[in-house]
Amino acid sequence: MVPPELTIDQGTLRGSTSTDLRGNTYFKFQGIPYAKPPLGELRFKAPVPAEPWTGVFDATKEGQVCYHRDLFKNGVLSGGEDCLFLNVYTKTLPSNDNNVLRPVLFWVHGGAFYMGSGNEDLYGPDFLITEDVVVVTINYRLGVLGFLSLEDPSLDVPGNAGFKDQVLALKWVQSNISKFGGDPNNVTIFGESAGGAAIHLLVLSPMTKGLFHKAIAQSGCALNPWARGTTGCEFLGPALDIEPSDEKTIYNTLMTKSVDEIFEIQETFMNNLVLSGRGAVGFVVEKNSPDPFLDDEPMNIITSGRFNQVPFMVGYTTGEGMIFDLMARQLKDFRDVVPWLFGYQRDAPDTQTAADKIKKYYLGDGEISPETVSHMYNLFTDVQFLYGIYVTAISQCAVSKAPTYLYRVSVESDLNFMKKFLKIEVPGVSHLDDVGYLFKHFATPEIKRGSFETLSIGRFVKLWTNFAKFGNPTPDNKDRLLKTVWKPVTSTKVDFLDIGQDLVAMVNPDHERMKFWKQLYDESPAAQINK
Template structure:
């Protein structure tokens, strides 16, 4: 087959041809620059629109990823600062037959804002592209490169550059996706983990109006405690040997560092973070900033209705907390489970009391041991993911004019990626396991037709692409893959769909556990309206 060519605003691209799960061909255009390289004076700054090129750009290979250490691969860190590239996958191009523009799925990768990319090692298009959609994946800046911020306005770095990269990629889609057969008026953003939190923040951002039309946040949202970053950069000083330095000095020093040296500073910074604190690097509120990515607290934006009111789907897996085995096996300081958003000081006696209540609720009088490891997973799941996701679903449903759908993933097969990688034996679906049903990855086994893996992939793909097409994941009961009804959340009922070997409508997930966290928050300084 002749290699496909497409002309976008910047110039002409030459792509390649792939084969999907069903054996059908599709077109691949990879390594497309969607912004200027963020180098030199553009380091840490908001992205700038890309320059045109002359001739034909080879779009048959993925672009460089942002410099990071990949926990799923051996070896040290790799990548580049020049990493703002995206990939487009499509079954048909305009002018080949009479085809209507197709819905666009825009994937935001996870990785805690510190690692990951949109590339095919984890996010191969082979499953989703079996449906009549156009898929976009991309990279954004990570760690200090994407999320450092300075309070000194003269430096022009208010923060959230990594999120502004995501906005720039969406703007590129609006300008160019029709050239690939995509519909710029029907774009669904979706992502998992940090990508799920990013998706929710894009919903809340004033910068994104009109750039997308539906959203799916998988295992992450803005109300989880971990996406929030620290305002200002003084916390960087100890990791740079610059205690007491001004922001200008810190900035000037960072600008002299290589990307490898910045990564080492970042590594030291992460080791210094403690309980009841924002993470060092994540989203920050940009108050009084004319080009703010997010300009107020997420819950205030939701409750006031000041967000992009689009059909919204979000959910979680049954054992999100298995994720933490990727980084540490032991429980550690129980105070670290007390969210900063509750408003406690790390060394306050109240913090110890709350930590003791959490430990008693999950473990009772038992000392923590491997025998009760599943309870550890429940605790991490609830604190870091499920409570915030359920709170988000109810909050959106109470004010939005568009539907909110909630799901729980309970399916366990050979496609559960992270649980298999970590060799975890206890029951439950880990964080990241759902991604293995939407994307082909480096561990995907051969999928036997009509196996549970095959059926589950087809079911996930159908749910997600139905939502992308019309904003309803199960529009009727005529599809044997989806033989049920999925009710949206209301401000009174937390209805959800359990996605297991069967699809089962349910209501109010883990009521006792959610009641416990709701009560903890209500009794906290933040829950009582005290400043935090």
């Protein structure tokens, strides 16, 4: 087959072809630059659109990933600073005979905001592309390079650069995706973990109006404690032996460092953060910024209705907390899991009281042991993921004109690769395990026709692409594959879909645990302030 070529705003691309899960051919255009390389004076700054090129751009291979330590490759360091690339996958290209535009699925990868990429080693499109959609995956800046936040307006580094990368990629989609057969007026953003939190933040951001039309936040949201960052100087100052308040010296020093040196500095504090605290990387509410990505606290934006009111899907896996396996087995001080969102000061007596209540609820009179580790997984699921997701769903549905759909993933099969990677044998679906039902990746087993794995992939893909097409994951209650109706959350009832051995419509997910966390929040300093 002749390599496919097409022309976009920047110039002509030459792509390649591949085959999907069903053996059908699709087109691939990879490593497309959507921003200028964020080098030199552009380091830490908001991204700038990529410039045109002459000749034919080779889009047959993936672009460089953003510098990080790879979780699945024995901690190998890979990538570099010039990394703002995206990939586009499409079944057909526009022609004189076929100009029908298809829904676009725009993926934001996870990785705690300091690892990962949008490339095929984890996010191959072979499952999703079986439906009539166009798939886009992106890279965005990670770690300190993507999320440094400085309050001095003269430095022009207010934070959230990694999120602004995502916004620029969405603008690129608006300008170019029709050339690939995608509909710029029907874009669904979706992501998992840090990518899920990014999706929620894109929904809340004043910068993104009109750039997308539906959103899916998987296993992450803006209200999860780990999603919040700080002014980086709180951590960088001590690491550089500079006063944290001396932002100019910190900035000027970082500008002299290589990407490797910045990563070495970052690693001195990234692995020693308090679980419940604000991280060194993540979103910040921008101060003194003329064009902020986020201009207020997420909960204020939600309750006031000042967000992009588009159909919204959000959910979690039953064993999200398995990703914190080592911490769950070795937690010494339960104050470490009292969320900063609750407004407690770490050394205050009421913080210890809250910590004691948490320990009592999950362990009773016992201690952490191999026999109680599953209870600790529940604790980490709830505090790091589920409570924030639950509050997001019920809070947004109360003010949004568009529907909010809530789900829980309980399916277990050979596709649950993260649980295998962690060598965990208790029941439950780990954080990241849902990704294996939407994307082909390095650990995907052979998919046999007629297997439960094939059925489960079909269900996930149909639910996700139905939502992209119609804003409703189950628009046809006679669908032979789905056989169910997934109702949105309402002000009177928390409907959700359990995605397990079967698809089961249910009400009030993990109700007793959410009741405990709501009561704990109602007693917290933050709740007293907000009364």
